[in-house]
Amino acid sequence: MTRLPLEKKVLSExxxxxxxxxxxxxxxxxFCLNLISSPGAGKTSLLECTLERLSxxxxxxxxxxxxxxxxxxxxxxxxxxxxxxxxxGGTCHxxxxxxxxxxxxxxxxxxxxxxxxxxxxxVCPSSYDLGEAAKVVVLSVAEGEDKPLKYPAIFFKAExxxxxxxxxxxxxxxxLEKARAYARQVHPGMEIIExxxxxxxxxxxxxxxxxxxxxxxxxxxxxxxxxx
Amino acid sequence: MHELSIANSILEAxxxxxxxxxxxxITKVGLRIGELAGVDPDALSFGFExxxxxxxxxxxxxxxxxxxxxxxxxxxxxxxxxxxYRLDCPACGSMETRCIGGDELELAYLEVEES
Numbered sequence: 324m325t326r327l328p329l330e331k332k333v334l335s336e337x338x339x340x341x342x343x344x345x346x347x348x349x350x351x352x353x354f355c356l357n358l359i360s361s362p363g364a365g366k367t368s369l370l371e372c373t374l375e376r377l378s379x380x381x382x383x384x385x386x387x388x389x390x391x392x393x394x395x396x397x398x399x400x401x402x403x404x405x406x407x408x409x410x411x412g413g414t415c416h417x418x419x420x421x422x423x424x425x426x427x428x429x430x431x432x433x434x435x436x437x438x439x440x441x442x443x444x445x446v447c448p449s450s451y452d453l454g455e456a457a458k459v460v461v462l463s464v465a466e467g468e469d470k471p472l473k474y475p476a477i478f479f480k481a482e483x484x485x486x487x488x489x490x491x492x493x494x495x496x497x498x499l500e501k502a503r504a505y506a507r508q509v510h511p512g513m514e515i516i517e518x519x520x521x522x523x524x525x526x527x528x529x530x531x532x533x534x535x536x537x538x539x540x541x542x543x544x545x546x547x548x549x550x551x
Numbered sequence: 552m553h554e555l556s557i558a559n560s561i562l563e564a565x566x567x568x569x570x571x572x573x574x575x576x577i578t579k580v581g582l583r584i585g586e587l588a589g590v591d592p593d594a595l596s597f598g599f600e601x602x603x604x605x606x607x608x609x610x611x612x613x614x615x616x617x618x619x620x621x622x623x624x625x626x627x628x629x630x631x632x633x634x635x636y637r638l639d640c641p642a643c644g645s646m647e648t649r650c651i652g653g654d655e656l657e658l659a660y661l662e663v664e665e666s
Contacts, residue, residue, distance in 0.1 A: 324578065325665060329568070329658040333560050333582070416553055447553035449589040450656065472636070476589030479654070508636040511646075 337451055340419035344426075344454025349544050351431040354537045355439065357453050359477055360461035361470075362443030365487040367395045368520035369461060369529070370438060374402035376530055382433060386425050387440040388417040395440065405429070416447035419454060436537065445470065449477040456540045457481075463488040464495055468502035471509045478509045483516065483532060490519040554591055557656070558598035564658055565608060572663065579612040579662035585655035586620050620653030 332338055348355050358366045370385065377383060384405045387395040396408035407425050409417060417439065439455065441448040449458075460481035462470055465488055471478040478484065484506050492499065499517070506513050516532060518525030565580055584590050592615045599613045620633040624640035625647040631640065633653070639646050 325663050326581075327572075327661045327663055329581075329660050331564060331658045333557060333564065333656045333658055336560065336563070414553075414556070446589050450553060450557070474589070476587050476654070479587050479650070508638065511638055511648075 334450065334452075337419050340423055341452035341454040344419055344422060345456075347431060348437070348454060348456070351434070352541070352544060353431055353434045353437050354540050355437040355453070355455040356533075356536075357439045357441060357448075357455035357458045358461060359441045359445070359448045359458055359481065360443060360463075361445045361466060364443070364461045364463040364466065365520050366440045366443070366461050367398055369485060369487065369518075370399055370440060371402070372520045372523070372526050373438070373530070373533070374399065374404055376526070377404075379403060382435040383438065384429065384434050384436075385438045385440065386417075386422065388421070388442045390414070390442060411442060415442055415444050416451050417441050417453060418451045422453050445474040445477050449474075449480055457483070457536060459483045459485060461485045461487055462502070464491050464497040464499070464502075466497075468498045469505060471502070471505040475509045478506055478513070481510075481513075482536075483514045485529060486515060486517045488519060488521070489517050489524060490522045554594040555598040555602070557590060558595055558602050561599065561613070561658065562602055562606070562608065565611065565661070568661055569608070576664040577608065577611060577661050578664055579614055581614045581616065581659040581661070583616050583618055583655045583657045583659045585618040585653040587650075587654040588656045590656060592617060616659065618653060618655050621651050622648040623651045624648045 360366050385399050386407050386409055387399060388409045388411060389395055390411055390413055393408040396406045399406045409421050409425050439453060458481040460477050462484060503515055506515060516525055516528045518529055561580060565577060569575065569577055584592055596613055603609050603611050621630060622633055622638060623630045624643060624645050626645040627640060627643040629640055629642035638648055640648050
């Protein structure tokens with residue numbers, strides 16, 4: 324028996340495609356975000372809030388992933404921005420190939436921002452790089468405050484935690500302080516925004532974060548050294 | 552849930568290596584999974600067993616090494632394993648430490664029968 328060292332990433336094929344997408348996004352100056360949460364935490368609502376506040380002249384497009392139905396695409400289409408539904412037909416996450424396929428007939432030159440709504444799932448999407456500039460994790464206060472400790476991978480990899488449905492705080496036993504502490508235990512210095520897509524509270528903070536993050540991505544592009 | 556597609560990616564990688572090794576008989580594949588990788592070793596082993604049987608690669612064993620999260624202290628450079636989310640440096644007490652490992656999802660090695 325001989326043991327041969329391999330030292331190869333299991334998802335190297337996905338990583339390769341994601342790197343190619345990231346390069347294309349950077350070349351074409353498209354800012355790409357990957358939104359991840361459990362089902363029902365409010366990814367689509369957050370996107371609705373966002374689209375409502377963006378100027379119609381902004382060149383924004385959306386990809387939304389679900390196992391079945393195009394309900395989310397229908398909800399998002401009414402804002403007039405191009406939306407495409409990716410129906411995975413059973414797969415619990417989006418991967419880079421699905422994004423590449425979905426973008427095949429969309430000219431990237433015509434875009435400034437691409438918002439990707441992943442399949443509702445806190446586990447699997449965290450393993451698949453989609454070429455995005457940043458991942459955002461959405462957690463609602465209707466879930467438990469210990470989610471960051473239970474699903475550390477996504478809270479570690481996401482830049483921002485959007486804590487949604489804070490209008491429900493009086494009715495649920497969600498400990499906001501603990502949620503913040505747990506998130507930062509997993510991811511020291513993690514940015515956290517508390518908001519309610521229903522009442523609009525905190526949505527301005529989110530829009531500000533988005534603007535700031537787009538700006539910093541633009542500045543990064545100006546530097547020749549691309550980050551992995 | 553995605554453990555099955557990860558198991559499939561492992562098999563694809565093993566197939567490629569087998570070709571490169573001119574069809575050598577591969578008996579075991581070694582995998583490294585970090586605690587931040589978001590992959591469940593039991594679910595992965597189960598998915599792997601199901602996928603590999605009845606293929607030309609069977610019997611093929613999967614050995615998984617689970618890797619803990621590791622941090623390095625920005626002050627004293629001490630490297631330590633994170634237990635119970637304690638991120639402060641156990642050597643000097645500094646809170647400024649950074650993650651240097653624990654999200655691995657890597658094929659570490661293959662065991663090949665000598666011909």
